[in-house]
Amino acid sequence: MQRELLEKLREITEEEQRILDGEGQVDQDLYTSGKEFTVDSGKMLEEGKLIAVRTHTRFVYFPSHRHNYVEVLYACEGELINVIDGKQVTIRKGELLFLNQFTRHEILPAGENDIAINFMILPEFFDVAYSMAGSNNVLADFVVNVLRRDEERGEYLHFKVSEVLQIQNLLENMIYSLVTGKGEDNRINQTTMGLIFLYLLNSVQYVEMRVPNQYENMISMSTLKYIEEKYRTATLTELCSQLHLPMHILSKMIKKTTGFNFKELLQRKRLSKAMELMCDTDLPISDIIAAVGYENNSYFHRVFKERYHMTPRSFRIENRKNNNIRI
CATH class of the missing domain: 2.60.120.280 (Regulatory protein AraC)
Known part of the structure; x- marks a missing residue:
């Protein structure tokens, strides 16, 4: 100083x-x-x-x-x-x-x-x-x-x-x-x-x-940081190895402290990132799907529609119609 x-x-x-x-x-x-x-x-x-x-x-x-x-x-x-x-x-x-x-x-x-x-x-x-x-x-x-x-x-x-x-x-x-x-x-x-x-x-x-359950909360923060940084390739197996915890114990901690299991947290992050790329870029949707870590296009379309109640293409059209795109 x-x-x-x-x-x-x-x-x-x-x-x-x-x-x-x-x-x-x-x-x-x-x-x-x-x-x-x-x-x-x-x-x-x-x-x-x-x-x-x-x-x-x-x-x-x-x-x-x-x-x-x-x-x-x-x-x-x-x-x-x-x-x-x-x-x-x-x-x-x-x-x-x-x-x-x-x-x-x-x-x-x-x-x-x-x-x-x-x-x-x-x-x-x-x-x-x-x-x-x-x-x-x-x-x-x-x-x-x-x-x-x-x-x-x-x-x-x-x-x-x-x-x-x-x-x-x-x-x-x-x-x-x-x-x-x-x-x-x-x-x-x-x-x-x-x-x-x-x-x-x-x-x-x-x-x-x-905070209450300090150790569990620290594990959850480490999990969330891992998903934030590695969402394209993140796996629960890799995270268990990094944290030196059995899968069933880590899964229980994550669910208890965040309200979601690992798969749900990872999916929410990937879908949110995909939505961001649809708004901010002109990348083809197939490229966006690959960029956020999905290998199966049809699976992505299904989970996206379940979450946002429209197809990725409809979302992008609606977003542009409202002049929300920021290229």
């Missing part, structure tokens, strides 16, 4: 100065209007804003609290120790912690050189990130659904991505624009977060998560 920006983030805030002067504890009135310590987006975000950023307040213990928005913590320097459901979760320089709405956590006192950023994000902010990921990205569906839940279940996603330079550069740009007051455009910030989101989806191997 640029030294100039880091020095600005290191400056002692008014709140921190009061703590250093002996105030000794968090002034909850700065964060909430209610009796319970729920940090309120109405206090933290200006009207009309979908995202805000502030430096994490150092030198003080944050007692158990939650938020009515999605919180993303990013460590610029040093570390920040959270306690979530009794478990210590330490985010170190370059790492990100996504906290679901209403996830309850505590934060241990940070030292002078522990510089962290709080992104305060309304759930609808992720709509752009979600659309950038593509309507047929099953992994994005999974991650966004985790973030949008409004239940107090201690859910988080911890991305250990300090070595992923693209993410670090995008975060620095975003922090700079918001901290300097040059980040007034929600759309630019949403697009930047969308790019970060895309890189994070490609970094599943670096994520630690806390």
Whole structure:
């Protein structure tokens, strides 16, 4: 991170100065209007804003609290120790912690050189990130659904991505624009977060998560990423080999956590990709069928019609009639 920006983030805030002067504890009135310590987006975000950023307040213990928005913590320097459901979760320089709405956590006192950023994000902010990921990205569906839940279940996603330079550069740009007051455009910030989101989806191997059935969910994310990247040639046998799991156990996990079996997930991805190619290109349908991994044309026509209630040719004609084609 640029030294100039880091020095600005290191400056002692008014709140921190009061703590250093002996105030000794968090002034909850700065964060909430209610009796319970729920940090309120109405206090933290200006009207009309979908995202805000502030430096994490150092030198003080944050007692158990939650938020009515999605919180993303990013460590610029040093570390920040959270306690979530009794478990210590330490985010170190370059790492990100996504906290679901209403996830309850505590934060241990940070030292002078522990510089962290709080992104305060309304759930609808992720709509752009979600659309950038593509309507047929099953992994994005999974991650966004985790973030949008409004239940107090201690859910988080911890991305250990300090070595992923693209993410670090995008975060620095975003922090700079918001901290300097040059980040007034929600759309630019949403697009930047969308790019970060895309890189994070490609970094599943670096994520630690806390959701119910953590191991099963991690296996499902690996499955969805595999289908996203290898849908042309993907097989359950190959995936079982990669994950070192018996086929009947993996099949049961996938069905339980996604609601679909492997064949259904693969078919949904292939059909969505075929539909995208029909809209975006002039490729013959037979070429599209081969491009998405089907070897049997008649089988493709049958499953396509079952899913979209029209033939591929009719779909393409209807799409062009509505001027939706983007060549």
